[in-house]
Structure formats: structure tokens, C-alpha cells
Amino acid sequence: MVPFVDQALLEAVAPIPSNIRLQEGKKLLTQAITEIPDWVVNKPKKGFSFPFESWMDSEFGDYFQNSNIPLNIPLTSWYRRWSLAIFKHWWESVRS
Structure with a gap:
């Protein structure tokens, strides 16, 4: 899975x-x-992005503050923090 x-x-x-x-x-x-x-x-490919960083600080702020992800992990980019939180959520769902 x-x-x-x-x-x-x-x-x-x-x-x-x-x-x-x-x-x-x-x-x-x-x-x-x-x-x-x-x-x-013929139009050039154009990337897209989602406002994950602002979501983590606003809409999902409580989740990230309560996720118990250690702050001393060197997460230099927001996507590493996001990925770790999503992985943790998935891991907890398959363990239960």
C-alpha cells in the first residue's frame, strides 16, 4: 500500500x-x-504549485503542531516537513 x-x-x-x-x-x-x-x-509546459507552506501554518497548523514531529530534524524545505507528517499519518492509519 x-x-x-x-x-x-x-x-x-x-x-x-x-x-x-x-x-x-x-x-x-x-x-x-x-x-x-x-x-x-506547442505551448511551453508550465509547472504548478500548491500553497503547502501556508497551509501548514494556517489551515493545518493545529495538525502540524500536534503531530509530535521532532523540531531538531533538519527539514530545510517545507515539503520535507509535509512529507514526514503525511507519512506519519499514513503509518498510524496502517498500524491501527
Whole structure:
């Protein structure tokens, strides 16, 4: 069991060889969906982000303060703190 992995997505993507799956650009997408307009295909890929750091300090602030994650662990990036808290939550759910 892996936390937060969609089973249908995993089953659809797993059989695709990694050399195809990990290609740069939109090649896999354009091969899978041939009806995509050229303006979408030729538009540069653009990343996206979620405001995890502000969530940890506001909406999920109580959870992180009460998660008993030691503060002396060198978590230089917010995502390490987030990952550790999510892993801890998952671990506690499978242990019970």
C-alpha cells in the first residue's frame, strides 16, 4: 500500500516503458490524445504549485503542531516537513 496513489492511474501508467513515460515535453500526451490542438501542443509546459507552506501554518497548523514531529530534524524545505507528517499519518492509519 502506497499513500495517495490513485490505483487506476497507476494501472494505466505502469505498463508504459520508463523511456517513454519519462520523456521530456508532451510526447506521451500527444501520442495518447491525437485530437489536442496545435496551440496546446506547442505551448511551453508550465509547472504548478500548491500553497503547502501556508497551509501548514494556517489551515493545518493545529495538525502540524500536534503531530509530535521532532523540531531538531533538519527539514530545510517545507515539503520535507509535509512529507514526514503525511507519512506519519499514513503509518498510524496502517498500524491501527
